[in-house]
Amino acid sequence: DAKTTQPPSMDCAEGRAANLPCNHSTISGNEYVYWYRQIHSQGPQYIIHGLKNNETNEMASLIITEDRKSSTLILPHATLRDTAVYYCIVGAGNTPLVFGKGTRLSVIA
Amino acid sequence: DTAVSQTPKYLVTQMGNDKSIKCEQNLGHDTMYWYKQDSKKFLKIMFSYNNKELIINETVPNRFSPKSPDKAHLNLHINSLELGDSAVYFCASSQDSLAGLNEQFFGPGTRLTVL
Numbered sequence: 312d313a314k315t316t317q318p319p320s321m322d323c324a325e326g327r328a329a330n331l332p333c334n335h336s337t338i339s340g341n342e343y344v345y346w347y348r349q350i351h352s353q354g355p356q357y358i359i360h361g362l363k364n365n366e367t368n369e370m371a372s373l374i375i376t377e378d379r380k381s382s383t384l385i386l387p388h389a390t391l392r393d394t395a396v397y398y399c400i401v402g403a404g405n406t407p408l409v410f411g412k413g414t415r416l417s418v419i420a
Numbered sequence: 421d422t423a424v425s426q427t428p429k430y431l432v433t434q435m436g437n438d439k440s441i442k443c444e445q446n447l448g449h450d451t452m453y454w455y456k457q458d459s460k461k462f463l464k465i466m467f468s469y470n471n472k473e474l475i476i477n478e479t480v481p482n483r484f485s486p487k488s489p490d491k492a493h494l495n496l497h498i499n500s501l502e503l504g505d506s507a508v509y510f511c512a513s514s515q516d517s518l519a520g521l522n523e524q525f526f527g528p529g530t531r532l533t534v535l
Contacts, residue, residue, distance in 0.1 A: 353529070354527055355463070407453055408465070408522070
């Protein structure tokens with residue numbers, strides 16, 4: 312079973328920041344937080360991952376709380392193409408991903 | 421160049437038939453996976469192979485038999501297909517990493533419909 316809890320759906324206006332929360336209160340010390348997304352009918356796509364520090368790449372930023380029990384994925388300027396299901400996943404490296412139900416993000420024009 | 425490719429993209433077949441889905445990755449990765457996404461959109465791991473060796477076999481019926489002829493290929497053979505096997509099957513690959521990076525690259529999926 313997935314070790315994360317996410318809201319089932321969120322809306323975001325195009326051009327605004329999308330902030331997707333995730334709870335992972337049972338995360339272990341050696342486990343990372345990964346974010347993937349699945350655009351309709353496509354395979355999941357890696358976005359970002361982190362252990363305890365905040366991370367940023369060309370796609371998004373990941374903010375992890377100090378106690379590591381929750382995190383937030385930030386898409387700074389959401390576009391219509393960011394409409395997808397976003398999965399927050401906790402796990403160690405090189406292991407199969409355990410997907411939960413994710414958050415369905417709808418970016419609205 | 422496609423990183424992870426699967427064939428066929430669509431597969432429609434009758435109950436009781438045997439079918440195969442092929443997967444190839446050109447990324448030089450050591451580990452490959454098969455995931456199943458059912459009609460409710462839940463994605464679940466089926467198998468994991470590392471350097472052609474089976475690492476993980478989740479509770480999948482033994483009608484499903486993965487085969488890895490080399491580390492760039494992981495094919496999925498399914499015997500005696502059942503209605504419940506209808507789903508989208510995704511192949512994925514990743515490179516072993518000491519830094520915790522578990523960036524898996526997914527194929528486009530194979531939509532299997534059993535009639």
